[in-house]
Structure formats: C-alpha cells, structure tokens
Amino acid sequence: MRGEWTLVWNELRHGLATALAAAGIDAGDRLAKVELAIPRERSHGDWTTNLAMILAKAAKQPPRAVADAIAKHFPLEGTPFSAVEVAGPGFLNFRYRDTFVAALPVRILSEGGAYGRSDAGAGEKVLVEFVSANPTGPMNIVSARAAAVGSSLVRLLDMAGFASASEFYVNDAGNQVDLLGESMAARFAEHIGESRPFPEEGYRGEYVRTLAAELPDAEARAALARPDGARWFRDQALVRMIEWQKRDLAAYGVTFDRWFLESVLHPGAVDKTREQLIERGVTYRAEKPEGVTEAAEARVGANEGAAGGSGIALWLRATQFGDSMDRVITRSDGRPTYLLPDIAYHLDKRTRGFRTAINLWGPDHHAYITTLTAGLKALGLEEDFLHVLIVQQVNLLRDGQAVKMSKRAGEFDTLTDLIDEVGADCAKFFFLMRSTTSHLDFDLALAKKQNDENPAFYVQYAHARICSVIAKGAELGLAAATGEPTELTDAAETSLVRQLATWPEVVRGAAQAREPHRIPTFLVETAAEFHRFYHACRVADPAQPALSRHRLRLCAAAAQVLRNGLALMGVSAPERLERSEEGLA
RNA sequence: GCGCCCGUAGCUCAACUGGAUAGAGCGUCAGCCUCCGGAGCUGAAGGUUACAGGUUCGACCCCUGUCGGGCGCACCA
Incomplete structure (x- = not known):
C-alpha cells in the first residue's frame, strides 16, 4: 500500500497497466473506463474486472487468452492481492492476501473518521445547489427530500476527494417576491384594522398573517402610508422568510456554504450575459420564434393570453444547442425572463472556478434541463458543466393511506411537521434510502415504528x-x-x-x-x-x-x-x- | 399532439454506469436464547425484470415499437 487514502481500486489499476505493458497489449484509453468491481458472489474473489473481454476484439484474441496473458504478468508483489484467476468467459478475479484482511481492522481504527476517504475526485471543484425554494413560505416536504440528498451528496463528494460546496439560490428578484410583499402589506393593514386590497394571486397562507403581525409597528405604519411602501414590506418579508427557512433547515441538520441572492446578478451580471450572447451571434429579435411549424404556431395562438404580450422580444437560438425551440431571454417590455439570470448565475458558478455544477431539481423542471444546458453551451461552457439530478416526488402515506399535502394551514405539509412526527434522523434515512429517480412512498406510521420494519x-x-x-x-x-x-x-x-x-x-x-x-x-x-x-x-x-x-x-x-x-x-x-x-x- | 422520467417477488425498493445463478426488508410459513441488547439470527416459498422485436460473447441496463403511471410544453419561476 502506498499509504492511507489510497484505494485498492488504484492499486488494481496500476497493476493492470503494468501487466498490459508487459504482455504487449495496447489498451488505448480503455483502461481508464474499464470496470473494476467487487463481485456480488464471494466465490468470485474480492475484486473482479472484465478488462480482458473488453480488449479481446481489438487484440484479435479470445477473451480467455487475453485474460491469461494479463494474469500471468500481473505484479502481485506489494499489492493487497495474493492471487489472480481467470474465470468464466474471461473475468479476472483477484483475492486479498490474508495479511491484508488481518491488518484491516487496525487500519480502520487508525484512520477513524477518515476511513473511506480517497483522492478519487482529484480535488475537482463541484458546487451542489439544492432546495433553492422561493422565499415565499416555510420549507415543505418536497424540499425535505432534496435537503437530505443534497447535503449528503456534498459530504460524500468531499470524502471521495472532490472539493465540494453547497449553495441555496434565493429567487429574490421576481414577481413572486413582490407579490409576497403586497400580501404582507395587506395583512398588516388588516392587523391594524385598516383595509388594503389583497393581491389577486397573493399568498393566502396563515404564516403571512403571523409574520405581518411581528413587524415593527411604527415603521410598518409609516411604510403603509408611503406610495412606494410595498418595497419596504417586500424587503421585510424577504429577510424574515429567509431566516425562517434557515431555521427550519438548521433544525433538520442542513446548512449551506452560501445563500446566493439572485438580486446580486441584477442588473450588472444579467446585462453582461445578454451582451455576451448577442456578441456570440446566438440571439435574434422577433415577435415569434423562427422556424416554428404550423402545429406549433397553432399552439402559440391558443396560448396567446397566457404567453403575455406581443411585440419584439430577444430570443436565444436554443435550438442550435439541443433545445426543442428557441427561448425568449428578454421580454418585449425589456425585462429579462427567468432564463437569462439563470444563465448568468451558472456563468458565475463557472467563473468562481467550479468545474461541475450539480443541481437538484423537482420533476416539474426536468424539461428545463435542456433549455438551461443550451443556454450555457451558447455561452461556450463545457457541455458537461451542468449536471441536474431530478429528485422525484414524495408520496406521504399513513398506514397505506395517502396524506393530503395542502398549502392550507393546518394540513400536513411542512418540513417542521415531518421532523415533529418522525424525527430528523429517520426522515433523512428514508429520503436517502432510495435513488433520487424513484418516486418515494414515505409511510409516516412505518417511520415512527421503532422496530424491525424500520x-x-x-x-x-x-x-x-x-x-x-x-x-x-x-x-x-x-x-x-x-x-x-x-x-x-x-x-x-x-x-x-x-x-x-x-x-x-x-x-x-x-x-x-x-x-x-x-x-x-x-x-x-x-x-x-x-x-x-x-x-x-x-x-x-x-x-x-x-x-x-x-x-x-x-x-x-x-x-x-x-x-x-x-x-x-x-x-x-x-x-x-x-x-x-x-x-x- | 410533442418531450422527459418511471414500470423488477403480494408490498416498498436494490442490482456498483453492459457482466457470472436478478438481491434485501416487510408480509407468509418453519426453526433458533442455561451466553455479551431477540429492536437479532437461520431456512422455505415467492420472478417470462410491463409487453414485442433488435444490437453482442453477454441486456433489468443500450436501440425501435406498444401498453400503463407521473411530469412538463412558448414574453410564469
């Protein structure tokens, strides 16, 4: 062994490279991608590789002949292995030396909390962005799964030798926050017995009333009287909401290296990103996207009302970068769509030196992956920079019966409710147990049981x-x-x-x-x-x-x-x- | 209509990026403490991996089609 934090995986890789050279077999770049695995079946040894079968065709020899050659030249001396055998259609099976096995408990205890750590990630900087819920309400169950998975992934990457960091992106610049501010102002007015119209699409949750009642009275009254007072309510709502979310997540054991405010991208970074895209010649001005089919046109017509105004917008040629259609990045009224700051934000991540951005999104955003990826490619970022993990939905059950998750007050819906009911440890274990691509049935009654079903x-x-x-x-x-x-x-x-x-x-x-x-x-x-x-x-x-x-x-x-x-x-x-x-x- | 995800034992899910005989838990049935925590262990039964083709030495995994379930679909984020 070359010392702690060195993987057996690496030992094998080196040994195989040596054996291939000695046997005169040219593996090209295959060795980097070859599978080195721990077989399910213990009689197949402690490690196994299909390398010989992969190389057989290029070497113009039967797989077993290639395997024999590799086995013959594999330098066992100084490795954790005492034997290598050829088996089945051409597998190479390796067996640990007894001394390696006997020494392992000593090694585990001396490495302690670092046992399992490796340099496999080679220090690559990876930013994991997750939860990123709008600051317009308390943390909900959907976020609870993403928080468990995201925070665990950050630690996991770190242990495997990546330089990982966590980030929460706060959408504090859009309509939703303005609406929250308006809703808060209306609730405060109500609180002091005045009347102010409640916004059409406002936030009707009870928590807005609660927060409104906690506002400093004199300042709030003054803001209510000012024509631009809504902004004060918005800022207040924002700060209090973010603090609330931080508290909820901290109680769950989840913290972030950085809470990134979207507003810092406006207008500088957003404008700059737009200019870069224009310079690269990947945009155009038009009322409608270019090259739409008749069928698509018909749909645009049908959605005209929802789509908003007609007029000259700035379009990104997303179709050139793999998207199914071009996308508006600046509306006809001059305001950017959500896409533009998103591109600016990811450019910012890249500029900060992160080689990979892993984002955890809900299933309702999966179509957006190709759009954002197209936007980043249009800017010239690496194709594999953005890596989105879709965290599938959670179905809450109680003794097999679906639990309604409603936004309305009093129903089971928030992260806090979940922690109160089953505890943070148990919730996290259940969320992490399944692959993120699987829909998850979370049975509250089961999670609460402290017995062998759990x-x-x-x-x-x-x-x-x-x-x-x-x-x-x-x-x-x-x-x-x-x-x-x-x-x-x-x-x-x-x-x-x-x-x-x-x-x-x-x-x-x-x-x-x-x-x-x-x-x-x-x-x-x-x-x-x-x-x-x-x-x-x-x-x-x-x-x-x-x-x-x-x-x-x-x-x-x-x-x-x-x-x-x-x-x-x-x-x-x-x-x-x-x-x-x-x-x- | 188009796109993406999912479909594995009665139930909930794995299967290590295409590997060897598809595995766990729960549930069912049969066993195991004069002993360190029985919240445990051992065994049995349970499968045409939704279906039909294809690719190759080899497919739950990749490709095509069909059927089911979920989600998305244009100046909302």
Whole structure:
C-alpha cells in the first residue's frame, strides 16, 4: 500500500497497466473506463474486472487468452492481492492476501473518521445547489427530500476527494417576491384594522398573517402610508422568510456554504450575459420564434393570453444547442425572463472556478434541463458543466393511506411537521434510502415504528449493540487488541472484515455516480453482516481473553464504519437506543 | 399532439454506469436464547425484470415499437 487514502481500486489499476505493458497489449484509453468491481458472489474473489473481454476484439484474441496473458504478468508483489484467476468467459478475479484482511481492522481504527476517504475526485471543484425554494413560505416536504440528498451528496463528494460546496439560490428578484410583499402589506393593514386590497394571486397562507403581525409597528405604519411602501414590506418579508427557512433547515441538520441572492446578478451580471450572447451571434429579435411549424404556431395562438404580450422580444437560438425551440431571454417590455439570470448565475458558478455544477431539481423542471444546458453551451461552457439530478416526488402515506399535502394551514405539509412526527434522523434515512429517480412512498406510521420494519433503526441498533458489547467487555476487563494483526478464526469474522474492506470503494462509486442511496444500502448490508457475526461468535468471553480482544477490535472497526456512513447521511449514531412503548409492540 | 422520467417477488425498493445463478426488508410459513441488547439470527416459498422485436460473447441496463403511471410544453419561476 502506498499509504492511507489510497484505494485498492488504484492499486488494481496500476497493476493492470503494468501487466498490459508487459504482455504487449495496447489498451488505448480503455483502461481508464474499464470496470473494476467487487463481485456480488464471494466465490468470485474480492475484486473482479472484465478488462480482458473488453480488449479481446481489438487484440484479435479470445477473451480467455487475453485474460491469461494479463494474469500471468500481473505484479502481485506489494499489492493487497495474493492471487489472480481467470474465470468464466474471461473475468479476472483477484483475492486479498490474508495479511491484508488481518491488518484491516487496525487500519480502520487508525484512520477513524477518515476511513473511506480517497483522492478519487482529484480535488475537482463541484458546487451542489439544492432546495433553492422561493422565499415565499416555510420549507415543505418536497424540499425535505432534496435537503437530505443534497447535503449528503456534498459530504460524500468531499470524502471521495472532490472539493465540494453547497449553495441555496434565493429567487429574490421576481414577481413572486413582490407579490409576497403586497400580501404582507395587506395583512398588516388588516392587523391594524385598516383595509388594503389583497393581491389577486397573493399568498393566502396563515404564516403571512403571523409574520405581518411581528413587524415593527411604527415603521410598518409609516411604510403603509408611503406610495412606494410595498418595497419596504417586500424587503421585510424577504429577510424574515429567509431566516425562517434557515431555521427550519438548521433544525433538520442542513446548512449551506452560501445563500446566493439572485438580486446580486441584477442588473450588472444579467446585462453582461445578454451582451455576451448577442456578441456570440446566438440571439435574434422577433415577435415569434423562427422556424416554428404550423402545429406549433397553432399552439402559440391558443396560448396567446397566457404567453403575455406581443411585440419584439430577444430570443436565444436554443435550438442550435439541443433545445426543442428557441427561448425568449428578454421580454418585449425589456425585462429579462427567468432564463437569462439563470444563465448568468451558472456563468458565475463557472467563473468562481467550479468545474461541475450539480443541481437538484423537482420533476416539474426536468424539461428545463435542456433549455438551461443550451443556454450555457451558447455561452461556450463545457457541455458537461451542468449536471441536474431530478429528485422525484414524495408520496406521504399513513398506514397505506395517502396524506393530503395542502398549502392550507393546518394540513400536513411542512418540513417542521415531518421532523415533529418522525424525527430528523429517520426522515433523512428514508429520503436517502432510495435513488433520487424513484418516486418515494414515505409511510409516516412505518417511520415512527421503532422496530424491525424500520431500516433506520436496524442500522442504529447495530451500532448501539456494538457499543454495548464493548462496554460489556470493559466490565469484564477485556479491551480491544492493539498493534498486532487480527486473528481470524471464524468464517463470519472474515466475511465481516471483507464487507468493511469495501467501504472506500462504496464511497468512491457513490460519489462519482452521484448516488447517495448507495450509502444506506451498504449500511444495511453491513449491519446484517455484523449481526450474523455477533450471532456466530461470542465476543466478550472471559474464558478466551486473547480471542475476545481481537473480536472486540473487529467490533470497534465495524462501529467506526457504521458511524462514518451515518455521518455522510447526516444521521446520528447513538450509543444506546431506548426502547419506546411503540417499539415493544 | 410533442418531450422527459418511471414500470423488477403480494408490498416498498436494490442490482456498483453492459457482466457470472436478478438481491434485501416487510408480509407468509418453519426453526433458533442455561451466553455479551431477540429492536437479532437461520431456512422455505415467492420472478417470462410491463409487453414485442433488435444490437453482442453477454441486456433489468443500450436501440425501435406498444401498453400503463407521473411530469412538463412558448414574453410564469
């Protein structure tokens, strides 16, 4: 091993490169993309690769012949592997040395919270933007899923060697905020017994009334009397709303490196972006988009009312960059559409040095991916700069029955409601458990159960159980072994160590695929692996002190891995779980 | 009408970017504590991966079509 934070993955890659060179096989750039995996089937070894099968065609040799050549030249010396075998149609299967396995618990404990960390991301700067809800109401359930996934992804990327940061984009410059201000002014007027018309599309939620009543009385009265007083109400509403959202998220354990206000882009950055697009010749002025089909034209006609005015607008030639149609970036009245500041914002991200922007969006925005991507390509940004993860909707259930999520006061709808009902740990575990592309059925009754139906408790229980057995060992005067490698005497022990050995690879894979759900999946498997071991092997046995000390250390290593995984999820790892009344059912 | 996402065991979901015999939990059935937390463990049953073609050594994964479910569709964000 070349030292900590080096992946077995890297060792394999180097070994394969050496073997290919020695065997005289030209892999081209294939090696960079080849699959190195941990096989599901343990009898297939600890690592496997399909490299030989990939190269067979170009090498004009049967896959097994290529595999044999690679196996023959693979330099095992100094690697974690003792053997490489050719199997099946041409797989190369690698097996860990016993000494590597025996040394692993020592290594896990010495690396501690850093076990699993790697340099796979090579320090690439990645900005993860998520939630970014309009500052016009409290955090809701949809945001709760995005917050759990986004914050976990940031930690995951960091652990895999990316330079990651989190950001919340605040739409504080649009109509919606003006409407909020107007709504607030009207509610304040109502509060002091005056009348002021409530805006047509205003925010009718009870929370606006609450916030209005908290405004400083004298200042608010003065603003109400001024002709431009709506602006004061807007600014007040904005500040209070953002603080509220920050509080809600903080209670959930989610914070952001930066809250980016859209308003800072106006007018400078927005104008500059428009000029750049014009200079690049990717815009035109027209009443209608160029090259629309008759069918599309008919639809425009049908939507004229909703579409707004007719007149000369500035269009982006989005179709040249993969979009299905051209898009307006400046309305006929001169105001920019949402697209232009969005482009300006992402240009700003790129200018700050981020090589990748990962955005978490709701399913209602998926069509916008091609539009924004087209806008960024039109500016000359890398095609793969923007990476959008669609976080699918959440269906709340209670004992199998759908829970209505309504904006109206009193109904179950907010993040705070959710935390109050099931707790932040459990909510996050459930949100992270599924891939973001899956619709998620969230059963409140299930999440509240503290029993075996609940995977969040299954993992936390494994951790608590380990802490308990370590405490038991201490009672008996048995401490975890230090220094010397672990003696593995039982198949269940070896199986557990091998599971723990995969952790750095799981972190790397999950980070590069941007799939945080692999973490809870791994933790559930690890917990199961631990329980199996615990069932098969007595850990704290005064009659066998030497063996006990080795097993206690293995337990401590397992606890460390569980803690590291739960930490990535933002879920706590309690040392004790108290039985609740419901849990006894 | 067009576009995107989804469809895997009775239910909720995995399957490591195209790999070896598609796996977990719940539910059902049958077992396991003189022992460290039974909130646990072991086993059984349960599948034409919606359907029909195609691509190749190999497909839940890629391509085409069909059927279902969700979402979006033009100077709202």
